Amino acid sequence: MNEERFASAVAGQVLAAAGARAALLQSITDVARAIFLAEAASIAVLEPGTRRFRFEAVAGQGSDRLLGLTFPFGEGIAGTVAQTGEAMVVDDLTKDPRFARDVAEESGYVPKAIMVAPLLGEEDTLGVLSVLDRGRSGRTTMQELELLDAFAAQAALAVQLGEGAERAAGLLRDSAEDDVGRIARLALQVDSLSGPRREAASRLLDALADLIAD
C-alpha cells in the first residue's frame, strides 16, 4: 500500500472509531443490564474541564430522560465511587431520602438498589457505570462485584479509545482545508461506496497516487 492510500485509510478509520464510541458504550450498557437482569443501566462520563458527569449511554428505565443530562462530580453515590475508585453496591436506597429525591428529579425512576463501579483510566476516574435494581434471588455475590468491575473496565477502554480517536479526528477537522483533511473526507466517501462505484473510486485513488509519485 502506498503512503497516500495508507494515510487515507488511517484517516477514515480514525473518524469511524471516534463515531463508534457512543455505540460501544451503549452496547456495554445494554449487555450489563441484560446480564444483571436489571431495570436500568447507564454510563456517565466525566466531561473534561467541567467537573460534571454526562450520561453517554442509558438502557431501560429513564433512558428517554437521562441521555445527555449532566450531574456534578463529587456528589452522591456515583460521585463517591468516582472519587474513591471503589465499586459499591447499596441495596436499600429507600432509607436515603436525599438520594431518592435527587434521582427522582432527574429520571422519574427511583431505584431500590444500585451497583456503581468506576471507569478507571490510566491516571484518573473517567466515569461511572451504574446498574439499577438488578434481578437477584439472594445475597450479593463476589462474582457480581467482579463482573460489574469487568464491565466498567471495558467501558473505560471504550472511553479511552474514543478519546484518542476524537483527538485525532479533531486534528483532521482542524486541517480540513489541508491535504490530510481532504484525504480523510475522500476516504470516508470511498469507504461508503460499494460495487462498481467503489472499484472506480479505488482506481481513481490509484491513478492519483501514480500521478503524484516521484
Next chain:
Amino acid sequence: MSGSPLAWSSLGSPSAKKLPMRWPQPVTRDWAWGGSTGRGVRVCIVDSGIEFGHPRVGPVDSAHVAVVDEDGEVSVDTDETGDVSGHGTACAGIVRSLAPDCALHSMRVLGPEATGTGKALLSGLEWAVEQGFDVINMSLSTRRRQFADVLRDLADRAYFQRSLLVCSAHNLAVESFPWRFASVVSVGSHDRDDELAFDYNARPPVEFFGRGIDVEVAWTGGGSTVVSGNSFATPQLAGIAALILAKHPGLTPFEVKTILYMTASNVKGAA
C-alpha cells in the same frame, strides 16, 4: 491456566499455616482482643465525612476537611458538613460496632470541594499522619502515579510512627495507591456473613479479606442500609486493629499485622 487472574481472590479454603508455639504466648483471638472495647485508641476515617449524631456512630471527636482551591492549593479546615454521601458514615459505623469505645475522627477528602485528582486525598492523609492517629482507615485510593512516591513516604512515616494504615484494594488487578504499599494493611472482600471473619491472603498484594458483602451499615439521614464493596471490608479490619491496640498499647504496625495474620479465620494456629 495462563494469563493474569481477573480478580484478586481469597484463597477460599482454610490453610494449615502453623504458628510459632509461643509468641510471646499462644496467640488466640481471646489473647489478641478478648474483652477489648477499643478504649484509648484514636481512629481516623479518611473519607466522605461522618454524619454527626448518628446513633450507630456515636460521638465524633473531631471533623476536618481538605479543601482544594481553584489554584490547586490545599488547606485543612474544620468540617461542618457531615457526610456528603453516606460512605464515610458507613465506614465509621463499622469501626464503632467493633470498637464501641474508640475515639472516632473524620478527615473528609471526598465531595464537591475535592478535585478528584488525589490532592485532597494526599493532604488529608498527611494531616492524619501528622496527628498520629493509632489507626487510619482509607476506603479509597488514587491512580495518579505522580502521587505514588509522596504517598509511599507518607505510608512509611505512618508505619514507623505506629500509625496503622488500613486501605481498600481493588477487585480487579488494578494498580492504585496507597493500598499497594507493603507498609499498609490492604483489604479485599469475602462474602461470609460474620463481622469477625477475615482471611489472610498468602498471595499478595492484597493481604487480607474482610466482610464486604451485604453489610448492614449506618447511612446518612440517621438510618441504615445494606452495602457491598471493599470499602466496607476495610473498616472491619480497622476496627479489629483498634481492639488489638487497645488491649496491647504500643504495638507497631508490623506487630498488629502479624497478629491479624495469626488470628485470621483461615489460619490455624498450634494452640
